[in-house]
Every structure is written in structure tokens, then in C-alpha cells.
Amino acid sequence: xxxxxxxxxxxxxxxxxxxxxxxxxxxxxxxxxxxxxxxxxxxxxxxxxxxxxxxxxxxxxxxxxxxxxxxxxxxxxxxxxxxxxxxxxxxxxxxxxxxxxxxxxxxxxxxxxxxxxxxxxxxxxxxxxxxxxxxxxxxxxxxxxxxxxxxxxxxxxxxxxxxxxxxxxxxxxxxxxxxxxxxxxxxxxxxxxxxxxxxxxxxxxxxxxxxxxxxxxxxxxxxxxxxxxxxxxxxxxxxxxxxxxxxxxxxxxxxxxxxxxxxxxxxxxxxxxxxxxxxxxxxxxxxxxxxxxxx
Numbered sequence: 001x002x003x004x005x006x007x008x009x010x011x012x013x014x015x016x017x018x019x020x021x022x023x024x025x026x027x028x029x030x031x032x033x034x035x036x037x038x039x040x041x042x043x044x045x046x047x048x049x050x051x052x053x054x055x056x057x058x059x060x061x062x063x064x065x066x067x068x069x070x071x072x073x074x075x076x077x078x079x080x081x082x083x084x085x086x087x088x089x090x091x092x093x094x095x096x097x098x099x100x101x102x103x104x105x106x107x108x109x110x111x112x113x114x115x116x117x118x119x120x121x122x123x124x125x126x127x128x129x130x131x132x133x134x135x136x137x138x139x140x141x142x143x144x145x146x147x148x149x150x151x152x153x154x155x156x157x158x159x160x161x162x163x164x165x166x167x168x169x170x171x172x173x174x175x176x177x178x179x180x181x182x183x184x185x186x187x188x189x190x191x192x193x194x195x196x197x198x199x200x201x202x203x204x205x206x207x208x209x210x211x212x213x214x215x216x217x218x219x220x221x222x223x224x225x226x227x228x229x230x231x232x233x234x235x236x237x238x239x240x241x242x243x244x245x246x247x248x249x250x251x252x253x254x255x256x257x258x259x260x261x262x263x264x265x266x267x268x269x270x271x272x273x274x275x276x277x278x279x280x281x282x283x284x285x286x287x288x289x290x291x292x293x294x295x
Contacts, residue, residue, distance in 0.1 A: 002123055003170075004101025005051035006044055007094060008037065010063050010108045011081040015248075016216045020268070023285045025058045027108035027218055028066065030249050030266065032228035035065065036215050037108050041070040044104065053097065055079040055090055057111045088179050088192045091171075095180035097111040099173045107167030111224065114210030115168070123206045124170040130201040131193075132170040135163040135213030136208040141220060147189060155189070163205060165189070166212050175199060222282050225249055225266050233269075 008017045010027045013292070017026045020182040027037040036040065052075050056063045056262040064078045083095065102124065104117070112134075133155065138144055150159035170187075178196050185191070197203055213224040226247045232238070246264035255272040257263065263279045269284040276291040288295045 001046075001118060001120060002048040002050065004049070004103055005053060005098070006049045006106060007090075007098070007106045008040070008052070008054040008067065008106050008108050008157070009064075009087060009090060010037065011055040011057040011084040017218050017221060018220070018282050020221075020282065021058070021192055023059075024062065024268075025056070025108075028059070028228040028232070029110055029215055030223070030225055030228075030268065031182065031215075032072075032249075033231050033233075036111060038064050038069065040043045040106055040108060040113060040115075043068055043112070044106070045070065045102065045120040047121050048103075049104070051246070052076045053079060053094070055081050055085075057081050057084050060201065084132075086185060087188045089183075089185045091188075091192070092179040092183060095176040095244055098171070098176045100255075101173070103176075104175075105169040105239045108239045109214070110167050110214035111213040111215055111228075112166055112208065112210065113213070115208070117168075120168065120170060120206055124204075127204050128202060129170070129204040131175050131196060133203075133205050134166040134168040135205045136166050136210075138164040139212060140246060142214060145150060146232045148206070153207075154203055155205055156193035161271075163207075164212065166208055181245050196274060211274060212248050222264075222266055222280065225282075226264065236267075257258040 028035045032038050052064055052071050054069055059077050060080050061163055068076050082194055096217045108126045120134055144164055146162035147165045148159040149155045149163055175196060179192055182195055198294035215224060228252045230247050232250045233252045235252050236254040238256045242256045243261045247260055251267055253270045254267045260273045261277040265278045266282040268285040270286040273286040274290040275286055283289055
């Protein structure tokens, strides 16, 4: 089964994850032996997209490199947004690109543990929908705006059932075309969905399985990163007398000095724990810590 393309939404300044996102976007945060973006890209391979497109505001070349590790470079296109436009406006800008076939539109600030991309495409085609969204349970913490659906799992036209949008949509060309026509600038569900529904398009929700993890909230980020399990990048340099306890994620080029202690923590690429301890914390990209202080 094949779709025309995938549009990764990776623009934005990642303000909820600051100060971590001062250097790199949240799509490049780690999860297990890959990144958030790498994990999503790997899960989508099953639907064999012909084209890959990603929008970006920070570190565009790094994001393009990340998806080029999954797909051939000539399949991948970068769209730079100096100022993040928002999802609806981005769709409007890409309407001439998304004018044929089915496109998957994917947020890059979350992890879906059991993302069945192939099953979502099958559901989309079986229902004959113009726009299918993946939804599921709300996370146990946080205050997320609900997507309202009716008893037939349709959205955009009222409904009282509350569900959580999991950041993945399948769209036919008519959807970005409407976004371009109305010059949509608001949210996909506050503005675009109601206008599309008024045009008698079929808008359907498909329920997913597993868990949805928010990688855009700094207060729960460490816990969600570590749910991917312990990982040490092969290029990390770790002294023989280092103590590792609990769960950890130690990134590319990280350094742990002699006698250091690390527990339930994340070291982002290029960071160094020169001395002392790192407990229940995240050491930002390219930062060094000595005896609990940044240096």
C-alpha cells in the first residue's frame, strides 16, 4: 500500500521545551536509539510514501539529514519557514504540492508507541474519507483541548464525544485546497475543519492503540524520553569508574568523566558530565556540568 507523500510539521520555536530547544528543535530530541522524528519516520515506512516534505524554522538542515537517513535524499524536500505559520497556513502554502494522491500530515512533538500507519491508511480508504485523523486516549496528565466527534466518528460538524488528536492526519487534495482558498491561518480544527465539513467532505476519526507521549512539555519530557529505555550512543566516551543507575539516554559524543554518577537522566548530544552527579535531569545539547554547575 502506497500514499503520495508525508508532510512532517517541524516548524516552530519549541517554546514549551525551552531552554533545550535553543540549539535544536524538539523533533531531534532522543527516544531510545533514535530521535522523535526518526521514530516517527521509521513507523511510517510501511505505507511507502513517494515523497517526503518537512517544514522547519530551526536547524532545517539537521532535520533534513534526519529524514534522509530513512528515505533516499532525492525523495526528501525541505520547506523553510522563517516565522512559523501554523498548521493550517502551512497546508495552504503546500496546496500546490499536495494536489494529487493521499498525504499524511504528521506533528513531530510526540511519540505514538504503537502507531499502525498501514492500518490508518486502510481505514481512510475503506471509509472514503477526505480527511482522517488519528485519535485516542488523553494522557493522564495535562490539559489538552478535546476534538469533538459524533456517534459515527465524524468531526467538524458538532458532536459531544471527546477524544484526543494524536497528531497524524490523512488528507486528500481537497483539504489543503480549501485551506489555500480561504487563506486559513488558525488551527486545523478551529477553522479549517468546520469549513471543509460545510463543503460536504467526509471527516472521520480513527482510534489508535497504545500510548501517546507528549514530547513538547518540559515538565514531563525526561520521563517520556526515558520510557524508550536505556541507550548509550557508540560515540559516547564513558570512564571505567562511572556509575549508571536507573534508566538513561546518553547521546552522540557525550562525555562522562571519572567518578561521575548518573541516575534516571538524559544527556543530549555533545554534553559532558565532567564531575559530580546528574540525577533525574536533562543535560542540554553541548553543555557541560561540573559538580552540579553548568560550565
